[in-house]
Amino acid sequence: MSDNPLLRGVRGERHLLLGNEAIVRGALEAGVHMISCYPGTPSSEVPDTFYRLGGDGRYRMEYSVNEKVAMEVAAGAALGGAMSLVTMKHVGLNVAADPLFTSVYTGLPGGMVVLTADDPGCHSSQNEQDNRTYARFAMLPCFEPATAQEAKDMTREAFRVARELQQPVMLRTTTRISHLRGAVEFDDLPEPQPKVPFTREPGRFVPVPAVALRRHEALTGIMEKARRFAESSRFTTVREAPAPTRLGIIASGVARDYLADALVAGGWETKAHVLELGMTWPLPEERIGTFLRTCDRVLVLEEGAPLLEHDIRALAQRLGITTQMEGKDDGLTGLAEYSTTLVMRRLASWLNLPCPAKPVRPIDKGLPGRPPNLCPGCSHRAVYYAARQVFGDTAIYSSDIGCYTLGLLPPLRTADFLVCMGSSISAGSGFARASGNQVVAFIGDSTFFHSGMTGLANAVFNQHDIILVILDNGTTAMTGHQPNPGMLQEKLGTDNTHMDIASIVQAMGVTQCTKVRAYNVRAVIKALEAMKGQKGVRVLIAEEPCVLYARRALKKVSPQVAEVAQQNSEAMRCLEQLACPAFYRDGDNLAVDSSLCSGCMVCLQVAPTAFKARKRQGGN
Amino acid sequence: MNAAHNKRMRIFFTGVGGQGTLTATTLLARTALDAGLDVVAGEVHGMAQRGGVVESVILLGGWRSPKLDLGEADVLLGFEPLETLRALPYLQPGGSVFSSSDMLPPISVSLGKASYPLMAHIEEMTRQVAGQYHFIPCRELGAKAGSEQSGNTVLLSAVCASGLLPFGVNALKTAITKHLPHRLQEVNLKALELGCAFLAER
Known part of the structure; x- marks a missing residue:
């Protein structure tokens, strides 16, 4: 039993909530049964909060493998009579657009709310698309909260409208609304809504052309009803x-x-x-x-x-x-x-009045910046270093979406282009075919399950020439360590089933598939060297738990740290080419900040004469 | 509620990912809410935190916008001096600055490709725009209290003790005992005393 106020709080209580937490409370007050999602900033705290709360049997929550699947699961649940919530970031709705556009035709008797968390300003996204466009395009009602209190209240109202109209309803936030905190006064927390029994009605739920045309016409009438809700809405x-x-x-x-x-x-x-x-x-x-x-x-x-x-x-x-x-x-x-x-x-x-806003001096662009960086001990750095050693600038690097996109930064420079989730393999295939260049594609484990598998199937089917490196760190790292099918079974618990990436790759018909430990630099280099001159689809799976995940969830901390054994040219080359954030310059010398060093020992392999291991001291 | 209670204030927080600035922001926001104030806090999560700059805001007294523009902050709380310097344009002229003086060099500095501004330069630039400013050895005082991490509480207690906010140190003390895990309370209460004492000595 969780004693979290989101599940225990009663009418009239006030709590300081994150916008995304307020959405969770609103959904609970509405009586939600089923939540599905694919995590993505700034939406992730909604499903993560449901996951953490557990729900005491009130609801079932799942991390789906991608947004399209998440929406289909939620739509199916609402067809089956449940009140469902599906959450994603704005670009996720592009992935989920197909089920969205048709489920508005059939309607969903249980009621489904679609949370799209948009990201104007691109705080952590590849574009700043405005998903209110989808409300117009797909034809579904849309709510836009502006405070934490409204995030709760509009979520509840969105569910009410979704159930009454039997239609999907959009709840649209932006980064600032998802991530603001404000006082939220609670309403009653009733039991979950009664489910709407499913009645077979193929003339509505199976949109063959004749049905679809009729439903499109019906949708016009439904949206007119929705407009009347807007006319009298308290919002x-x-x-x-x-x-x-x-x-x-x-x-x-x-x-x-x-x-x-x-x-x-x-x-x-x-x-x-x-x-x-x-x-x-x-x-x-x-x-x-x-x-x-x-x-x-x-x-x-x-x-x-x-x-x-x-x-x-x-x-x-x-x-x-x-x-x-x-x-x-x-x-x-x-x-x-x-x-x-x-x-x-x-x-x-x-x-036509004077503006009282005073002129201000601008931000000093000359100050040393703090661009986001791969963590000290991040296994991606080791693999990128190895790839650069093998291919240098002769290969074109096709990147994907995750922490590992940060490989674009010097000195690693292992991202030459990126389209969207899962595109590393498919866009890489097209690039290789058109240019004749060796393409090395990088994809994370969660992104592989999200939409990399289809790209890999296509690459095998169409006999593309590509080297794919699957950076398997065992978790969905960038968005906060959410489960994915590649996660260890003991971490998934009893509600999920682990899927083995190597078996999937081989079952798809990839004959050149090698698995290595990402921290084993020599093994990564050797595997890539072996693939370098070959043809066809070649897959290297580089396994190593995300260093943050290993520390926090697996409770693994290396008993050793690296230190500089000898100031020499090898040390300086390692600084220039690996650029681990635990390194720093101390005058003309290189040093390792032991409080930052994860003990991955990649630097000892890159520059064996320059570094040595020592026992980690108690405090660090 | 008295007039001070309804005073509108905007506080800008800046620090480096991993320092705990968002935790500190939430603690101060809870303190304000418990004191009966209108409060909104704003923050940004995600990619920005991978070793990057982390900025957040607290709005008191009825302000609603969860993002501040340049020149809008009454108070700047800096958890790292370079970030304090970078964020100075957010302060309205004559505003107040409370900053840690503990440097965390960015990677370009660690690798010798850029140089960290001199502390004297940071203080001079701050003096030019701020009505009052305090650079506080938060890490050292935190360590004295029992953990470097409690240096954030040193900073929060200094701003609470300054009399600028519509609540005082006692409200923060209450919030620490109410909202922090039991095992962290003693060290943070000690850090609070040290922060107040530091400000009183100046």
Whole structure:
């Protein structure tokens, strides 16, 4: 039994919650039965919190192998009558788009909520796509919280709408909302909702063309019903200016926070009426129309793509409203994140008032930076070093998504291109065929299960020439050590089954498959040398637990650390080529920070005359 | 609630991944919530933490935006002096700086490819923008309290003791006993005393 307030807290209690934790509480208050996910920043704390809580039998939670599968599991659960939640980061919804677009046609009687956590500003992502577009494209209602309290309340409301409409509903956060903390007042925590018994109805649930056409038409009616929810939603609010004015601002998502602060900071609370949208698709057209008619000029504030702005411009045109509309112009763009100061500047120019935001000196770009780096003792560094020794610049390195993307940094420089999750093998195959270059692809274990397996099957089937290195560190490292099928059975427990990567690779028909310990530099070099001149699909599996995971979960700490035995050219070459963060320069000499050294002993292999092992002291 | 309670404040935290700045942020946010204040905290997780800079914020008194822009912070809490220097533009002119003086050289410095700014330079740049500033040997005081890690509490207690926040050291003391695991309480309470004493001596 967990004594966590998320599972035990009663109505009226207030707790400081992360936005993502508030979503968990909201789902529990709604009566969720089933949660599936693929982890991805900034969404991961939602499934991780469900996982940690255990649930006391209230719900079943799974880490699926990718987002498409996660959504299919959640959709199937909702077809089977459960209330389901599926969570992912924004780019994950691209992977899951296929089941999404069809499940809106069939509907899902139990109700499914799709959490997409977008990442404007690319804090930990390869793009800043705005997934509100999917709400319009696939046709599903969308909620956008702006506070921790709303993260809980809108989650609960999203489930209510999902169950009532029997449709998927989108809950869309951005990094700042997922990762803010705020006070959340709890509501009741009822038992999980009753399940909706499944009734066979192939004319609805099997979208052959004739069915699909009918369902598309039905969907139009369902979205009209959803629009009426938005019209009367408690998350659609108008705040009238206390003084008469013909100016209005419409805002959604995190822009509502920046707007609230900018109005206070500027002393402009009386200057304009404000319409705040929390349920942002379908739009409450009547409420917006009424608001527009009270204003001569309206400013639309939304981070990301100008979706509200374009829809409201179109709506005004349709309704014959001539209110002057402004949005993404004069300093506001669809790029990166908004801020209070940015919104203040825009408000000042729109209000034709001086901006009180003071000029500031910029960040000093000349200061030594702290780019993210592979950890001391990270096994990826050892493999990348070995690959560079064997191939140097003669190979093209096809990278994938995980900590190991950091191999792009010098001196390792083992990432020449990257498309998306799982692309290392398939994009690498295409590159090799087109260019004739030797391509060496790198993929992690979780990413291999996510979408690398299909790329490998394709490479075998189409007889591509590629060397694939599977960096198997036994966990989903970058997002916080979530389980994946490659994890050790004793760590997976009884609810999951371990799958052996080497067996999968061989079963796919790869005949040149070698497994090595990643810390064994000589073995990695030898294996890659053997593959170098060959043709076809060659797979090297480099195994070594993630050094953080080994320390935290496996309780493995090496009894030894490295130290410099001799200051020589070999030591300096190791510093230049391995660049372990535990190394530092002490005057002209090289030294090892024993508090950072993991004891991987890769440096002893790279530069045997320069380093030696010593016993780890108690404190480090 | 008195006027000080409703005072709006924005605090910017900066440090290096692994230092525990997010834990410290959450502790101070809980302290504020327990003191009956409106509080919002903001942080960024994920890739940024792999040895990189970790920034977070706490907003008191009704501010809502979980991200600060340059010039918006009333208080800058730096857990590492180079990061304090880097984050100075976030401080509004005349704001207050509380910073650890314990350097953690970034890898480019360790490898001899860049040089770490002189402490005198960091202090001078801070003096130019801050109304008041304190550089505190947090690691040393933490070690004196029983663990270097409790140096973060030294920093938090200094800002609480300064009278700038709408709550004082006692609120932090209560939060330590309420929210930290039992085994960490004694050392952190000792660190709190040392942080207060350091500020009082200045």
